[in-house]
Amino acid sequence: MSLDARKQKILQAIVRDYILTAEPVGSRTIARRYLMDISAATIRNEMADLEEMGFLHQPHTSAGRIPSESGYRFYVDNLLDEATLSEQEVQAIKQIYHQQAQVLENVIQEAAHLLSSLTDYMALASGPQAGSSRLQKLHMMEVQKGKALVVVVSDNGLVANRMINLPDDIEQSDLDGISDYINRNFYNVTWNQMLKSGILNVRQDIGRRIEQFDQVVELIQELLLGESTADIYLGGTARILVQPEFQDVNRVRSILKLLDHREAMLSLVGEKQFTDNVQVTIGSENQLEEVENCSLVTALYRWNGAPVGWVGVLGPTRMDYARAMTAVREVSKLLTDIFNKG
Amino acid sequence: MSLDARKQKILQAIVRDYILTAEPVGSRTIARRYLMDISAATIRNEMADLEEMGFLHQPHTSAGRIPSESGYRFYVDNLLDEATLSEQEVQAIKQIYHQQAQVLENVIQEAAHLLSSLTDYMALASGPQAGSSRLQKLHMMEVQKGKALVVVVSDNGLVANRMINLPDDIEQSDLDGISDYINRNFYNVTWNQMLKSGILNVRQDIGRRIEQFDQVVELIQELLLGESTADIYLGGTARILVQPEFQDVNRVRSILKLLDHREAMLSLVGEKQFTDNVQVTIGSENQLEEVENCSLVTALYRWNGAPVGWVGVLGPTRMDYARAMTAVREVSKLLTDIFNKG
DNA sequence: TGTTAGCACTCGACCTTGCAGAGTGCTAAC
DNA sequence: GTTAGCACTCTGCAAGGTCGAGTGCTAACA
Known part of the structure; x- marks a missing residue:
């Protein structure tokens, strides 16, 4: 059973709706809100297929469906529409670029704050760590x-x-x-x-x-x-608490524990990341179990051409990936630009 | 109406029990557990007095009493018994002292972690900020x-x-x-x-x-x-979530917001603090409304005789003040010792 | 005069019950 | 292959009832 166009559309609709509402998505909702040319019953059949294929799951018999990790993965790899930032947001980014007195630490810290306010997730940034510099x-x-x-x-x-x-x-x-x-x-x-x-x-x-x-x-x-326990900068730690999946204190705890172990946070991104593309790690794809129901979106920034650090956001797996990826990409570009202009 | 010996004993018992249990304390509990020579009814009368004087309050008619901020204040100023650290804990402190390669940042960060693990509250420490050095x-x-x-x-x-x-x-x-x-x-x-x-x-x-x-x-x-937005080190951020008063995410949020504004955290301690004693700020005695239901216990550490920074713990107003004060005092002494031995 | 026992009262915590609503899977018809 | 209809399932919520902890007040006691 392959993922034909209709199944893809349905999966896309489910992921989008779930990202928006954080509620399990039912067949009727999809039919009414996204795919008005097919009936709820048909969608139900397709959803059953998608569940069997591992892209969705049901919290209980009479609830709607929720995307699984593979569901998100397929969505990120194949179904994502590019997000764009508003003119206002673009201006906010540029503002950092034109700021006075660009002390290294402050710039990165500002970038983390900015990224967090753009996405409403928690933002992380590593200080520059020269891999093998001279x-x-x-x-x-x-x-x-x-x-x-x-x-x-x-x-x-x-x-x-x-x-x-x-x-x-x-x-x-x-x-x-x-x-x-x-x-x-x-x-x-x-x-x-x-x-x-x-x-x-x-x-x-x-x-x-x-x-x-x-x-x-x-x-x-x-x-x-670059082996020093380099600095990690955080922005919007409190923002993750706004997300409905983190209303339960126990879920937050494991994330906050990470804050105490900054060297562990470095390992979050690890070394796999040497491409210029934005990287997305979903749920248990992360090595650390502390963030097993989180997703991480990161990108490198460069200094004199060489990658020296990264920025990213950490949010629930039910993350607005399109928007997060765009924001992370732009902010990493910003840092690269700043460091290379001087 | 003055605070005679018996009222003080009752207040002390209430504060201690509340610190222990986080539950409103009833007259019977006090009579049974702390003051077996007077009856619950008498204690009830005294408690009514203490409430009128502002040291206690009742969440609702048929609940026990909870210490008010003035109640804690009186307790800290007059009723506190010195706490002692266990041999094991003393060893843990000494271990930092004898550690290799004492890089400034690492020592302070370690101290914050230590302090947090000693108290189970969140620990803060400022990096050294020379007041008016040469x-x-x-x-x-x-x-x-x-x-x-x-x-x-x-x-x-x-x-x-x-x-x-x-x-x-x-x-x-x-x-x-x-x-x-x-x-x-x-x-x-x-x-x-x-x-x-x-x-x-x-x-x-x-x-x-x-x-x-x-x-x-x-x-x-x-x-x-010392006007640079000096470093703030945190330890055990996740630990505050263990406290029952922070089971509600909304209460945690305001504290976590602080983490984003490190310069604000410096202002927590402010300049009033130029004594060698351990300082206790209870609830709204703090300038920042973000921590209005928290208490802060801090102490200075010195470098070449001059005070250069501080360490402290932030916890709920229902804090084990005796223990927190002892721990903070010892850790600040530790830092002073480390910086002055070299 | 201060202390105590007894009692009626209050209020939150917890449990049960019943219902409404959302959603499903299945079947039969189109 | 698609759709309408129907029986079924499960959660969430509100209403009602009970229990227990704790209080304030009063009257009796030392």
Whole structure:
């Protein structure tokens, strides 16, 4: 039994209506509201088929149908109409672009808020994490006797810093020597290349002089590999509570627990995502069971051409996918534009 | 009518029982469970008095009594017994202290998690914000042609950095000149003193050479005055949902909305708090209406003797104040210890 | 004068019952 | 292959009844 045109139309109608109302959809509703040229009885027959094929299910005998995860999946892959943003919404996006003083964190945070207000779901955004970027500059500055600040910059413009302790006999000139050495030998070099060309040897040479040189190496590694427990920005956490499926506190709890484990949130998106398309993960397609009745819509943003982070929304599986996808796409474009204009 | 010893005992019993059960407390319960030497009828009379005095109220005629905000206030100020932490809990605290690689953000985040798990409420912590600290060191490094990173360190060990654009004709040696000048003239100087001794003049001198010198000044100001929208760390957001008063989603919503406005969360604690004691704010004593049926227990932590940030828990007004206060006190001490040992 | 027992009363929580409405599956007719 | 009709199922809701916890008041007691 294949999904002929009529079945597809019916499935589409059911998904749309359910997204709108959050109530199980009956055959009569479909006949009246969406497909006035066929009767409810016919639709009932088709619905029975669709249920057997796994695209729908019934909460109980005398209720309407609800799309299953495969139902949503088919809808997203085949039946979706592009959504468009209103002129007003487009303006709201542009406003961020033209904003003053674009400090990295603020821009991403604003983007998350914007995305959440566009979709009415909870928005997530990762801070930029350079996958395998290159060392641009390292600097060590003595801040007070016995304490120095190490600052590392990558070619993507990311910055990391850490305070380290020094033995008493080290002076700023020694630090300059070390950072000069590193800058000369490892400029524009990735972490992997560093390993090969011997940053570990440097560690041995210098290790005697700076006990905590390990921390410097670690800092470089974290920055270049993007392995730091990078920042996650959230927007509209409270908005998910508006959705009728989250009226029950127990359902919300598992999502909120995620907020406590930001490293877990990074894993939500994972590494599969290296396409420019908007990605949709529906229900249990997500690895984390905390969000097994949620869907996630995400997209990458880029910095100097390379993907460095992502934005997305998390909502119920009964999500307005068309709208969410458009909003996520536009906001990710916005971030890419902002980061590449400077 | 004054609060004689017996009334105090009864109030104490009611608050304790209500904290425990979250159910309105009846006279019989008190007589049986707490004060077996007086009868329920007597307690009823006393309770009527306590209600008239504003320490209790009744949800409806035939229900028990619930402490009012003034009831909690009197309890916290006069009737509280010190709580103690279990050996196990003390160990958990010490564990953070002895942890490796104490990166600032991680330590504070861990502290928030710890505090939340100790109390079962939501924990908040501000990142260090130096109130009026002193410039320790400024460094400007050219990262690529036309782009420089400015790094500023305060005497509290706080670090801020920002990327600025440069005109083409500026080189690293020029940047060094400028930062040398600032370091020589403003070392160990507060923002207020800088204004007096003329950082604005410097701006005029140098302004011609670096268009974006404003941003450098702004960065210094933000760091020294602690006016940056500093980081707020949260722990156990999901835990508040366990409390019976937050079974209703609408009550949770207003709290979660706070999470979206981190600058508002800073204002929760505000400036009144410059004592070393643990501070308790009950219900509408809080400025923000979002938390009008919550209580907040906070304490400062210090860095080199100066108060730089705070930790606290947010829970229902029916909070185990004794325990919360002890936990908050210990965790704030922990942070102070950690920051001062290095 | 303060304390206590007893009693009538109140109110919410909970259960049962009955009904209306929405929706289905099946069958027979078109 | 499509449709109308019908019996059946299940939820949601409102009405009514009972139970139990708790109160305020009064009268008796120490």
